[in-house]
């Protein structure tokens with residue numbers, strides 16, 4: 001957003017706030033806590049409530065409220081009442097009540113508004129068909145799509161970096177973003193074989209980055225008209241996915257082909273609506289994967305012991321399967337081999353633990369009494385939001401010792417994957433939730449994990465690699481609640497093709 005747009009946006013917001021304040025005062029509005037309801041934190045600004053404090057630092061705000069009010073409390077945030085369930089042992093009671101505490105209403109509204117397509121509910125069985133489509137990201141189909149990803153990744157690595165016989169310096173986020181966007185895009189959507197040098201994927205990536213920068217504002221209900229060029233960029237992005245443009249892309253995935261077939265069945269969907277659906281899926285598939293790839297790479301490079309262990313594990317696997325490392329050799333791994341890379345998986349899980357900040361939201365479908373552990377009951381009103389905020393769990397020192405420290409082998413025990421974590425001596429059912437929970441759990445989670453593992457395997461098998469800048473990188477909290485946080489700055493690193501004598 002440029003300075004003028006920003007100023008306009010600020011004036012717009014100030015005006016809207018003033019009008020809301022006036023309206024609120026005129027109506028004498030303020031919610032009061034009823035018997036059985038959790039403690040209510042209203043804030044003193046009508047309609048805005050605690051939105052500003054929450055936006056500034058959600059993590060510490062929630063911790064402070066938990067200290068004052070206990071594990072369940074309701075906060076008024078921008079006209080919504082959100083009941084936070086802070087105790088991870090209570091998560092299950094929210095997750096299993098998916099009928100009364102619905103996820104779909106929230107997701108459908110948010111996605112259709114942000115990506116500009118009509119509500120799924122206006123089209124019979126569309127929601128169910130799309131949900132069934134996720135089977136192409138699991139089971140056997142996962143093996144196929146992961147294989148394609150590996151081929152595409154290696155092709156892009158080879159093509160772009162075959163010249164790196166001497167140290168080549170680059171910015172790491174830019175590097176990860178370029179490779180992962182390009183490889184994921186080709187794997188999912190295919191590529192135009194007749195493009196003749198013109199790289200439409202780079203154009204889509206640049207526009208995607210612009211759109212994504214303002215995505216948190218869209219989700220926060222700021223009208224797109226106030227967000228500078230975002231509306232125009234979104235229209236251009238959607239245009240790329242119109243049926244006649246997509247028809248040029250060859251070699252795409254089953255998941256996208258099936259999605260196309262599903263959408264084609266709905267005559268009342270405009271071509272631009274179908275295109276918007278494809279664009280939304282693109283956002284879901286790379287929006288979090290790119291920053292997650294950055295963090296996984298950054299942490300491994302920053303911790304020499306992690307780099308050594310992960311690289312050693314990869315080298316061993318390649319050796320034991322008779323595959324050569326180094327540029328010019330293609331690596332092929334089965335799903336099982338990928339699964340068995342416990343150090344790589346643990347290092348990746350540890351980076352996800354440290355940088356994910358998703359908020360799992362459900363909406364109460366009726367005035368409802370939520371039963372929690374130990375006969376505890378909490379009254380919820382129809383339309384209220386219920387939220388789990390797993391970043392608090394990920395940073396809980398009772399669950400993860402020294403939670404701010406990156407320990408690459410935190411998820412390994414006796415040489416095997418560690419799946420048991422405790423809080424207060426009790427075993428936790430949920431301890432790592434970067435991909436959400438229950439009904440709203442990310443359908444692309446297995447593919448996402450594979451993609452990032454494959455990226456690291458190709459990178460570490462083919463290149464010597466090290467950080468050039470030593471500055472620590474922090475989390476940019478402006479995308480809290482949306483998934484993987486971005487880094488607060490990029491960092492310079494260098495890489496060179498590994499010598500084959502090693």
Ligand code: HEM
Pocket residue numbers: 107137281284285286288289292356358359360361434435436437440441442443444445447448449483484
């Ligand atoms: C590290 C990478 C990723 C992370 C951390 C992540 C995380 C998430 C989370 C937390 C949600 C639930 C959102 C909510 O509760 O509102 C979600 C939904 C979704 N994700 Fe992912 N995701 C990742 C990668 C992927 C990939 C690679 C794909 C597809 C290829 C994908 C496809 C989707 C889709 C389609 C949904 C929406 C599901 C629905 O509402 O029906 N994600 N993701």
